[in-house]
Amino acid sequence: MKVNSHDTNSMQHALSNNSKAHEIKRVHGEDKLNNELKKLANDVYHKEASETTSPTYPKPLVMESREIDLSKSVDEAMYELAVATGELYMPGGSVPKAVEKMLSPYDSMMSDIIKEQPSLEHQNWGIAINRSGELEAIGSISDDEKAFLDEKLNNNKELVAAVNEFKSSYLEFIGAEYRGYGQYEVDESNFSEVFDFRQMLESSRSDEAFKKTWNYETNWLKLNDNLLSQLESNAPKHKD
DSSP: OOOOOOOHHHHHHHHHTOTTSOOOOOOOSHHHHHHHHHGGGGOOOOSOOOSSOOOOOOSOOOOOOOOOOTTSOHHHHHHHHHHHHHHHHSTTSHHHHHHHHHHHHHHHHHHHHHHHOGGGGGSSEEEEEOTTSOEEEEESOOHHHHHHHHHHHHHOHHHHHHHHHHHHHHHHHGGGOOSSGGGBOOOTTTHHHHOOHHHHHHHSBOOHHHHHHHOOSBOHHHHHHHHHHHHHHHSOBOOO
């Protein structure tokens, strides 16, 4: 199939209107698409919290390729991929930022829950978002415990807003990304069955070294790992 490419200047003009997208030189073929996401694999993270340790992370992001939509020009596809990559994976992107916003209200809510029903601290339950945008407790809990948790969750307006922000941003940008999160089929119909936000938050906390260097309460590298793990466990893969 022949892919028509727009003039290079049109892509540069589009990129200049979006500070989140890196300038991308015009080239053809999937080799360029492969190179763009290799930039994500260079960060490394050490668990040890020390003054001299540089927060690095030895595990590269795993991104496998599926079919590319060739109904768009190369320039259009490259631009959309660059924007989606930043929004989904990078610390300044809307998806990691939404998770960062969740942690403080989540911790405050958990403190209240533990005071009132301390047994729930170590029970196997999680947090999902339904199609109406409300939060729901999921997992191995009784009906009374679920009702108690559902009330706590939805009375926490900051947490509700941040989880809804995560959902809307994820669904907005996932269509253009096809190797990492985009390998998996996630939409409005199955979103509540895929992501557990309690697991997401507990697994992506920054340690002191990372927090000191980046000033983030959540470690977006650990977050990437957790999201891929949940997707692998709970969402079907796109068929090639």
